[in-house]
Amino acid sequence: MTITRRNVLLGATAAAALGPIAARAQTSEVKIGVIYPFSGASAQIGVDAQRAFETAAEIINGKYDFDLPLARTEGLPSLGGAKIKLVFADHQADPQKGRAEAERLITQEKVAAVIGSYQSAVAVTASQICERYQIPYLSADNSSPSLHRRGLKYYFRAAPHDEMFSQAMFDFFDAMKKKGTKIDTLALFHEDTIFGTDSSNAQLKLANERGYKIVADIKYRANSPSLSAEVQQLKAANADVLMPSSYTTDGILLVKTMAELGYKPNAIVAQDAGFSEKALYDAVGDKLEGVISRGSFSLDLAAKRPMVGKINDMFKAKSGKDFNDYSSRQFMGLIVMADAINRAKSTDGEKIRDALAATDMPGEQTIMPWKRVKFDENGQNNDADPVLLQYVGGKFVTIFPTQAAVAQATWPMK
Amino acid sequence: MTAETIIQSLASGLLMGLLYGLIAVGLALIFGLMDVVNFAHGEFLMIAMYATFFLFAYFALDPLLSAPIVAAALFVFGAVVYLLIVRFAVRAKANTGMVQIFSTFGLAVLMRGVAQYFFTPDYRSIPHSWLGGKTISIAGIYLPQPQLVGALIAIAAFAGLYFFIHRTDFGRALEATREDAGAVALVGIDKNKVFALGWGLGAALVGLAGAVMAIFFYVFPDVGASFATIAYVTVALGGFGSVFGAFAGGIVVGLVEAITTLILPPSLKTVGIYGVYLLVVFIRPRGLFGSI
Numbered sequence: 001m002t003i004t005r006r007n008v009l010l011g012a013t014a015a016a017a018l019g020p021i022a023a024r025a026q027t028s029e030v031k032i033g034v035i036y037p038f039s040g041a042s043a044q045i046g047v048d049a050q051r052a053f054e055t056a057a058e059i060i061n062g063k064y065d066f067d068l069p070l071a072r073t074e075g076l077p078s079l080g081g082a083k084i085k086l087v088f089a090d091h092q093a094d095p096q097k098g099r100a101e102a103e104r105l106i107t108q109e110k111v112a113a114v115i116g117s118y119q120s121a122v123a124v125t126a127s128q129i130c131e132r133y134q135i136p137y138l139s140a141d142n143s144s145p146s147l148h149r150r151g152l153k154y155y156f157r158a159a160p161h162d163e164m165f166s167q168a169m170f171d172f173f174d175a176m177k178k179k180g181t182k183i184d185t186l187a188l189f190h191e192d193t194i195f196g197t198d199s200s201n202a203q204l205k206l207a208n209e210r211g212y213k214i215v216a217d218i219k220y221r222a223n224s225p226s227l228s229a230e231v232q233q234l235k236a237a238n239a240d241v242l243m244p245s246s247y248t249t250d251g252i253l254l255v256k257t258m259a260e261l262g263y264k265p266n267a268i269v270a271q272d273a274g275f276s277e278k279a280l281y282d283a284v285g286d287k288l289e290g291v292i293s294r295g296s297f298s299l300d301l302a303a304k305r306p307m308v309g310k311i312n313d314m315f316k317a318k319s320g321k322d323f324n325d326y327s328s329r330q331f332m333g334l335i336v337m338a339d340a341i342n343r344a345k346s347t348d349g350e351k352i353r354d355a356l357a358a359t360d361m362p363g364e365q366t367i368m369p370w371k372r373v374k375f376d377e378n379g380q381n382n383d384a385d386p387v388l389l390q391y392v393g394g395k396f397v398t399i400f401p402t403q404a405a406v407a408q409a410t411w412p413m414k
Numbered sequence: 415m416t417a418e419t420i421i422q423s424l425a426s427g428l429l430m431g432l433l434y435g436l437i438a439v440g441l442a443l444i445f446g447l448m449d450v451v452n453f454a455h456g457e458f459l460m461i462a463m464y465a466t467f468f469l470f471a472y473f474a475l476d477p478l479l480s481a482p483i484v485a486a487a488l489f490v491f492g493a494v495v496y497l498l499i500v501r502f503a504v505r506a507k508a509n510t511g512m513v514q515i516f517s518t519f520g521l522a523v524l525m526r527g528v529a530q531y532f533f534t535p536d537y538r539s540i541p542h543s544w545l546g547g548k549t550i551s552i553a554g555i556y557l558p559q560p561q562l563v564g565a566l567i568a569i570a571a572f573a574g575l576y577f578f579i580h581r582t583d584f585g586r587a588l589e590a591t592r593e594d595a596g597a598v599a600l601v602g603i604d605k606n607k608v609f610a611l612g613w614g615l616g617a618a619l620v621g622l623a624g625a626v627m628a629i630f631f632y633v634f635p636d637v638g639a640s641f642a643t644i645a646y647v648t649v650a651l652g653g654f655g656s657v658f659g660a661f662a663g664g665i666v667v668g669l670v671e672a673i674t675t676l677i678l679p680p681s682l683k684t685v686g687i688y689g690v691y692l693l694v695v696f697i698r699p700r701g702l703f704g705s706i
Contacts, residue, residue: 039527039635040636043634043636046535221680221683225631228422232423233419253631260549262551280537286541
């Protein structure tokens with residue numbers, strides 16, 4: 001048969017008429033946009049995040065005997081067993097690219113929801129776009145406290161934010177002081193984007209409230225070629241505790257420069273980020289025995305909740321790494337979102353939003369040490385308990401809070 | 415702020431500055447020779463660092479030993495880049511300037527992508543080497559050995575380059591081609607050979623810098639970006655076309671960076687560099703030692 005113009009037109013009309021049916025039948029697949037840095041300085045984070053999200057999608061789409069929402073069923077049961085399809089987008093750690101990619105995911109890829117984004121600075125722009133299109137945005141691992149205080153209706157975060165993390169650090173200091181450890185002065189060292197700035201603001205506020213003296217507050221330029229002048233100032237201040245908020249590259253350079261300039265603080269208590277990354281410990285782990293970092297995840301939990309170890313093995317098979325603070329939160333991000341879409345029984349943005357707002361997931365049904373997942377009116381989960389981890393003998397052990405701790409803190413660090 | 419802090423910052427700034435100069439000098443050489451800005455300069459640095467890292471990882475070769483190997487390899491690489499890409503780009507009939515920019519810029523994007531594909535975006539670093547983490551302490555001032563040796567290598571490389579340009583036949587051919595590429599053809603000098611040599615030399619110098627930096631810096635596909643930006647400023651500050659200018663410009667940038675960090679909040683440290691740069695181009699648009 002030769003294809004005439006009329007045939008083409010007929011075909012097009014038929015396709016248009018079939019459209020609504022096709023759309024309805026298409027619920028065999030629910031697209032979720034995942035927006036991360038896949039190139040540039042933080043590309044490794046994106047690559048690992050992709051494996052974490054794929055692990056979660058595998059568990060949701062397949063059948064597994066885990067006490068995790070959607071694990072025991074195939075796909076999303078209330079959407080006829082529809083499978084989750086992840087659409088990855090690269091924001092290159094650039095808030096403007098994040099904005100553009102979020103818009104593309106929503107308008108071109110027609111995703112039902114967006115999850116992101118490692119850098120809080122990107123979460124700001126991406127979530128605004130989602131708000132405009134009434135598509136839910138879930139911060140899997142963004143920790144800036146200001147994010148959930150913008151009055152957005154479609155913004156959610158299941159994980160703790162930096163004020164909760166910092167609070168845990170100061171609770172820990174208070175507890176150590178009670179035991180007779182000398183902790184009077186603190187030095188803050190933070191990068192100059194929203195993550196570092198928010199983190200130091202939270203720490204400054206808590207230090208003032210609880211009577212700790214800040215002897216250095218150094219805001220440095222992210223991805224600097226050299227940090228010797230900055231480290232020089234930290235050394236001169238010589239605080240009881242050094243509190244860095246840095247991404248991986250800066251963290252490596254900080255630790256190397258500290259060793260070169262002969263600066264050895266009594267204790268380092270880090271706002272994770274770079275200090276929860278394997279690359280940092282591969283590079284300078286020998287200089288970090290006893291470093292403490294906050295976290296929202298610990299593999300210790302596998303002893304109490306065996307599925308944590310099994311899911312970690314699935315992730316490790318894909319990525320060659322254990323879950324860390326980031327990959328675990330990313331994993332949970334998709335579980336929480338998929339659970340909400342399933343309860344919404346729809347891919348409509350507003351219905352998913354309402355389902356998210358109604359979320360009440362017990363802590364035992366997660367891989368985290370959280371009490372539960374339940375969002376407040378700002379979309380923040382206030383029951384996500386942070387933990388403090390100490391790097392001892394090449395791995396992290398939980399040292400705080402007492403109910404989660406498996407070991408006593410080593411102080412000062414070696 | 416104690417005197418010790420100030421001296422320490424200046425010392426660190428000087429050491430870093432000499433390295434900045436070493437990175438920039440290859441860029442200045444190529445620009446001075448044929449008016450082409452190599453936008454892949456940072457990526458040349460990146461592959462030199464990876465080469466040093468892999469020589470360490472697979473052959474346990476200390477960066478100090480692999481430095482000449484890496485420099486030689488980069489020499490070949492630079493010459494090949496000229497012969498395969500730049501040679502044709504400068505011949506373009508229309509929009510020659512644009513074609514030049516996009517050819518080396520495209521090369522940069524390609525190299526970054528290839529590095530990310532093959533080496534993964536992970537951060538690598540050489541955990542232990544002869545100099546790594548070692549420090550000399552004089553009266554409370556710490557001089558990290560990697561940077562100290564790097565600075566010495568930079569000075570030696572400048573001296574060698576100076577000698578090469580002013581005392582050898584090839585160097586004279588280089589200078590002559592720079593003066594008038596058309597005229598040298600008449601006296602039987604192969605322009606392409608000289609340009610290829612220039613690219614080779616420029617790449618070898620940044621290769622040397624990469625090998626030294628791999629001792630104390632981390633490697634990842636985008637590592638060139640932050641250093642390349644500084645290299646462009648260094649060249650513009652020191653003077654377009656002047657190898658000596660790149661050397662001096664590097665020292666100025668290193669010191670200004672250190673002093674700015676002492677006076678202003680560290681997050682503003684590049685403000686000092688760009689401030690001085692703007693001042694220089696206002697007063698002397700060709701840069702401190704520029705001849706063009």
